[in-house]
Amino acid sequence: VSTETYHRNDRGRITLRDIAERVGVSVNTASFVLNGSRSGTRVSEATRKAIWEAAAELGYTPNALARSLRQQRTNIIGLYCNFEFLQARNLFLSDLVGGLQEGCAELGYDLLLHSFGSGSTVEALRASLMDNRVDGLVFYAPPSHGFGSLLAQGPVPVVAVVDLVSEMPSVTVDDIEGGRLQAQYLAARGHRRVMYRQYVRPPVSAQRREAAFKAQASTLGMQVVDAAPFGRFREHSLTPNDLAQLRSGVTAIVCWEDNSAYGTAVELDKLGLRIPGDVEIVGFNGLRTDQPLRWEIPTVEAPWRAAGQTAIRILTDLIDGKDVPRETVLPVGFVPRP
Amino acid sequence: VSTETYHRNDRGRITLRDIAERVGVSVNTASFVLNGSRSGTRVSEATRKAIWEAAAELGYTPNALARSLRQQRTNIIGLYCNFEFLQARNLFLSDLVGGLQEGCAELGYDLLLHSFGSGSTVEALRASLMDNRVDGLVFYAPPSHGFGSLLAQGPVPVVAVVDLVSEMPSVTVDDIEGGRLQAQYLAARGHRRVMYRQYVRPPVSAQRREAAFKAQASTLGMQVVDAAPFGRFREHSLTPNDLAQLRSGVTAIVCWEDNSAYGTAVELDKLGLRIPGDVEIVGFNGLRTDQPLRWEIPTVEAPWRAAGQTAIRILTDLIDGKDVPRETVLPVGFVPRP
DNA sequence: TTGAAAGCGCTAACAC
DNA sequence: GTGTTAGCGCTTTCAA
Numbered sequence: 001v002s003t004e005t006y007h008r009n010d011r012g013r014i015t016l017r018d019i020a021e022r023v024g025v026s027v028n029t030a031s032f033v034l035n036g037s038r039s040g041t042r043v044s045e046a047t048r049k050a051i052w053e054a055a056a057e058l059g060y061t062p063n064a065l066a067r068s069l070r071q072q073r074t075n076i077i078g079l080y081c082n083f084e085f086l087q088a089r090n091l092f093l094s095d096l097v098g099g100l101q102e103g104c105a106e107l108g109y110d111l112l113l114h115s116f117g118s119g120s121t122v123e124a125l126r127a128s129l130m131d132n133r134v135d136g137l138v139f140y141a142p143p144s145h146g147f148g149s150l151l152a153q154g155p156v157p158v159v160a161v162v163d164l165v166s167e168m169p170s171v172t173v174d175d176i177e178g179g180r181l182q183a184q185y186l187a188a189r190g191h192r193r194v195m196y197r198q199y200v201r202p203p204v205s206a207q208r209r210e211a212a213f214k215a216q217a218s219t220l221g222m223q224v225v226d227a228a229p230f231g232r233f234r235e236h237s238l239t240p241n242d243l244a245q246l247r248s249g250v251t252a253i254v255c256w257e258d259n260s261a262y263g264t265a266v267e268l269d270k271l272g273l274r275i276p277g278d279v280e281i282v283g284f285n286g287l288r289t290d291q292p293l294r295w296e297i298p299t300v301e302a303p304w305r306a307a308g309q310t311a312i313r314i315l316t317d318l319i320d321g322k323d324v325p326r327e328t329v330l331p332v333g334f335v336p337r338p
Numbered sequence: 339v340s341t342e343t344y345h346r347n348d349r350g351r352i353t354l355r356d357i358a359e360r361v362g363v364s365v366n367t368a369s370f371v372l373n374g375s376r377s378g379t380r381v382s383e384a385t386r387k388a389i390w391e392a393a394a395e396l397g398y399t400p401n402a403l404a405r406s407l408r409q410q411r412t413n414i415i416g417l418y419c420n421f422e423f424l425q426a427r428n429l430f431l432s433d434l435v436g437g438l439q440e441g442c443a444e445l446g447y448d449l450l451l452h453s454f455g456s457g458s459t460v461e462a463l464r465a466s467l468m469d470n471r472v473d474g475l476v477f478y479a480p481p482s483h484g485f486g487s488l489l490a491q492g493p494v495p496v497v498a499v500v501d502l503v504s505e506m507p508s509v510t511v512d513d514i515e516g517g518r519l520q521a522q523y524l525a526a527r528g529h530r531r532v533m534y535r536q537y538v539r540p541p542v543s544a545q546r547r548e549a550a551f552k553a554q555a556s557t558l559g560m561q562v563v564d565a566a567p568f569g570r571f572r573e574h575s576l577t578p579n580d581l582a583q584l585r586s587g588v589t590a591i592v593c594w595e596d597n598s599a600y601g602t603a604v605e606l607d608k609l610g611l612r613i614p615g616d617v618e619i620v621g622f623n624g625l626r627t628d629q630p631l632r633w634e635i636p637t638v639e640a641p642w643r644a645a646g647q648t649a650i651r652i653l654t655d656l657i658d659g660k661d662v663p664r665e666t667v668l669p670v671g672f673v674p675r676p
Numbered sequence: 677t678t679g680a681a682a683g684c685g686c687t688a689a690c691a692c
Numbered sequence: 693g694t695g696t697t698a699g700c701g702c703t704t705t706c707a708a
Contacts, residue, residue, distance in 0.1 A: 064469035066685035086436035088625040091426035098424035105453035115443035131402035294630040404701035
């Protein structure tokens with residue numbers, strides 16, 4: 001079929017056609033030899049060799065786009081994360097995404113981090129996630145967002161991480177047990193009146209922690225008072241009202257996650273309070289760097305990396321048409337840091 | 339042409355053909371209306387509307403694979419990172435990748451994190467990076483690796499980050515100035531004899547830091563002794579020989595990056611030495627979490643996030659056929675932490 | 677204002 | 693053993 005219509009594409013990339021022409025064989029034979037299967041057919045050793053040689057000489061690289069278009073499969077998993085970019089301060093996100101990477105490496109997928117302009121409509125977003133570039137999608141966003149259910153109805157398998165999204169399989173850590181453990185720890189340490197510092201717009205996971213903590217605290221006979229919630233901007237100072245509460249006999253503070261807990265510690269320290277002597281502070285997440293900390297705050301250790309990895313496993317099962325559990329909950333532990 | 343051969347694809351996705359059929363118009367008209375340009379043509383308001391309505395009703399999503407195959411463009415940038423996965427302990431990598439994300443978001447690209455099996459050959463690796471899924475590639479790997487030059491010859495634009503790779507445009511931070519600043523700081527603080535702790539297999543950036551530090555130290559009349567290098571496994575203890583050196587009048591230690599510096603601090607602390615009273619320790623990177631640290635170690639602050647962002651800008655320029663500088667060096671600062 | 681046709685590069689049934 | 697043909701979904705001349 002003609003050197004006529006054929007011309008190298010823009011970048012001078014080598015295609016199956018190039019090597020087929022050079023060897024004097026048809027494109028699909030080359031395809032069969034270089035890229036794998038074809039029904040019950042076999043090709044002679046001689047042609048095979050010729051084809052391989054031509055491919056090596058010309059530096060042939062299969063076009064994954066064409067292959068994917070054909071096979072309806074890209075071996076890419078997408079990540080939709082609505083919160084923030086990776087950054088040094090956010091240990092949690094780094095571990096989570098690291099887990100996703102690890103899971104992908106294990107199972108032979110690449111991981112696509114979707115960007116989205118701030119001005120994009122929900123519909124544009126949906127389209128850009130469902131445009132056939134990924135075999136499956138990991139979803140990490142506030143459920144209130146309402147976007148989860150939209151995606152869940154789409155043609156692409158989706159798995160939620162961190163926060164339960166009822167419309168799709170979800171991978172979470174045991175926030176409820178975590179909340180309980182916090183209460184048990186504080187009760188055992190003799191605290192009778194504690195303060196809870198929640199995020200201003202708590203995700204499902206944080207709500208679960210809080211509810212479980214309060215239930216358990218109540219069971220154990222501890223009083224819980226609410227502090228004003230944390231705002232969005234890593235601002236940890238306590239309101240005058242919080243301080244008044246503190247002075248009313250509160251001896252411990254539970255924070256919805258570690259950064260807030262450390263921030264709280266710093267604030268109390270500024271006020272001349274000792275930690276944990278005057279006030280004990282408890283957090284959630286348990287992630288560490290190698291840098292030695294000023295205080296070791298007792299916390300719930302949550303396996304975020306494993307959560308990422310597990311999400312990938314579940315997602316790939318889904319892609320392969322297997323059944324998967326509706327919610328997968330990973331166990332947490334408590335680190336007392338004595 | 340015929341409902342005959344046509345059948346919905348596997349997942350029941352809607353294609354241009356579906357909506358064209360429904361409206362009773364040709365595929366390319368639909369394409370023109372929904373997805374943009376066609377030479378000087380225009381389509382009547384009535385058909386336009388019909389097409390948009392059909393698309394909305396059926397939930398049409400353009401197939402990015404098909405489009406990319408056609409347009410030779412994916413709007414995806416790949417990241418090849420040979421060191422490790424993201425993780426909480428590695429603040430540096432999180433910031434760098436965060437910068438890449440930010441740059442991508444700015445310029446309308448998505449970011450693909452390439453995975454690769456441990457057993458893959460160089461050729462397989464090259465193929466999987468050059469397989470038309472990405473418009474450009476960010477390269478972060480040890481240059482010794484020899485892989486950089488291979489990629490640089492390929493058809494895909496590549497930009498190196500962190501460590502200079504001579505065969506391609508590179509984005510680095512000013513390691514040399516960083517090394518100088520360390521020396522100046524220590525000299526100004528009155529140190530006359532300092533120890534240098536390098537990584538066992540230092541990347542180009544670390545070599546530059548060391549060389550610049552030593553040159554400047556020598557200029558300033560400081561003696562520098564080498565400690566045994568750090569191994570690969572976050573092991574920071576000092577050898578007996580290092581300790582002997584220390585006792586020979588060394589009053590400061592420079593580490594090739596902050597984690598090692600903090601690790602060193604911990605080790606010295608175990609030995610009962612005060613920091614910075616007995617020994618002053620200096621690091622490199624300057625990344626922080628919100629967690630309050632036990633010591634604030636003076637360090638060189640390097641803009642890793644900006645490096646990521648810049649790498650994307652340069653790469654997209656390259657993709658767009660523009661000329662870009664061979665090496666882009668971002669300024670660093672010194673944080674004395676008094 | 678619209679349609680027909682070719683082709684991006686690869687794969688898979690089905691011939692011969 | 694190997695070639696023919698059709699088609700993945702989209703874009704883009706060119707013709708009508």
